[in-house]
Amino acid sequence: MHIGKFTAKYIIPIGILVFIAIFVIGVKFFVIKVGVDQVGVRTIIWGVKRGIVQRDYGPGWHRAITAIDQWDLYDGTVQTLELAKEPSRIGHDERREAAIRTADDYDVSVDMIVKYQIKEGEAWKLRQDLGTGERYKVIVENETRDVARSIFGRMVERDLYNPDEKRKRAEECKIQLMERLSPRHVNIIDVLILEMRFDPQLERKIKNIKLAELDNVLNKSKALAAEQRGITQTIEADTEALAQKIVGDKERAITVLDAETTKTTIELLAEADKYLVQKKAEADLYKQQRIADGTLLIKKSQAEGEGLRREALSGLGGDIIIAMEAARNMNLADVNISSLDLNLLDVDDMATRLGVTDTRGILRVDPKTFKQIQEMLNQPKTPDTAKPK
Template sequence: MHLGKLTAKYIIPIAVLAVIAISIVSIKFFVIKVGADQVGVRTRVWGVSRGIVQKDYGPGWHRAISTIDQWDLYDITVQTLEMAKENSGLGHDERKHVAIRTADDYDVEVDLVIKYQIKRGSAWKLRQDLGVGERYKIIVENETRDVARSVFGKMVERDLYNPEEKRKRAEECRTRLRERLESRYIEIIDVLILEFRFDQQLDRKIKNIKVAELDYVLNQSKALAAEQRGITQTIEADTEAVAQKISADKEREVTVLDAETTKMVIEYLAEADKYLIEKRAEGDKYKQQRKAEGELLIKLARAEGEKLRREAIKGFGGDIIVAMEAARNFNLADINVSTMDLNLLNVDEMATRLGVSDERGKIQVDTTTFEEIKQLLKMTKEGVGKLDPKSEQWLKDFEKSRENATLKFGN
């Protein structure tokens, strides 16, 4: 019983260790891992269908029985082929530069960088045509050298320092490499030119040519600058002339507008003065007309009054008016009147003596006339004195008018 318990105690760990060991052996001898940057190609070395499996195996774990399966792993990322005199660190392998001879017989060294990768889904074809290993890299390098000599060998010394020509040759090199390596299942991404190196003689010649070209460009630039300065001066002169013309046009327009405004103001003032004069003339004319009409009415009224007065004087009322005027115009000085012969209080008698006649034997005198005659009698009674020459003349005219029944007034 004790032995059974001891056996169970050690058997379980041993079994676990055995399973782990079998798993490790199985992983090592029965599976293979393809990395994320790789592609796998499987070849059946034993079995009914032997040969390369016509497909690429992507990243992950795959069956790999050592006696049955053979695996080849390829880099599926973009790879770099650097063909330079000194390694720049762009690629993992040190390559030498490409030596070419130009069309005008100059030796030139070219440093190139080639970016390429294995076509996706074609790794098994690459394995089938080229075999195992990295023979495709040697093919890429050889094809690159051959194409570079062919393409860059067409260049002459003038093309060696022409950036546009360099880009053109690099594009041509990339195109021709694609055509050559397409059957090798390699895809060319790009071709970059790092540097052109020349011998000392060509280098001096190129430098002299570059200096001459730069001098030519400099002279052209100076000539262009002088021409541009002339153009600038012409533009400045034209601009100044245009500015002066604009200023003169502006001043002329302002002057014209000022004159037109002054003319309009004068015209408006003249029209206003004319209107005012016309209205004043119309007012004066209306005033004169109304004044003439008023004067005419006054004259007509006076004439009519004179006419009526003369008609009244011809009748019975005329004698009364004459008597009243005679009494009003008395200017008595020292006079002696006898009340025996003249009763000054008898109005009818006094009126008769002053020239008023009445067939009926009496006169009707209004209050105003009576008061005036009464005042005249009072003055006579008080003995003012004898009459002045004017009053004497008036009495004579009055006596005469009694006879003619008409009184003519003097001044």
């Protein structure tokens, strides 16, 4: 029982240790890791199919059985070749600048950088053609120096300080390196020219030439500046004259517009006054016509009324009115009336006697009495009237 408990207590840790040991041994002897910046090439050295496997292996774990598989790892990133007198930290090795002999026999040192990369999917071809190791880097450097001597060697003195010429030569270097290194499974990314250094004699000569050119450019610039100042002054004078002309034209235009506006205003006011007078005359004429029409209507109405009055007076109504006027104007102080012969309370008889006809149209008043009544009517009224006796 005691031995069984001891076995159960230690069997799990022992199993874990054994698993770890097997994993470590397996990693060491059976697999290999390709980094994220690497490309792997596998060579089978023992078995039915021997030789380089015709494919590139990317980052990750791959089979690497000892004595069967052989692996070569290459840099898969963009690499830098720096040819400079004092190389920076970009390059991995201490390199010297490219020495050039120009076409006019001057020694020139060129500091340059070449960016390159192993072609994608062709690392196994590079391993097959060039063998193991970093021999391809030596080939890239040798080809670069050779191309630089060929391209920059055709330059002459005046080209050495011309930036456009330098960029042109760098582009030619890139094209030639691509043509030479493409069969070696290397792709050229870019070629950069950092600096060109000359021997002291050439440097002094170039400096003098450059100073002379700068003096020439300065003199041309001064002459051009003087010419431009003259042009500027001419332009300023023309501009001032044009501005004055514009101001004068503007003032004249304002004066003309003011006169035209005043004239238009006067014409409009005259038209308005004329229209007002015309309308007032028309209104006065219309008023006079209406007054005349009204007066004529009144006259017609009066004439018609007088005619109607006369017509009314010619009949029974006229008799009655005359009788009433006679009675109203009668002065009883001058009339002697016999109560026996005249009954004052008999209205009908009194009306007849005063000139009103009877129903048969016969006057009841004798002519003598009617004549007296008319005479009384024609007499003026007196302020005092006598009462009847």
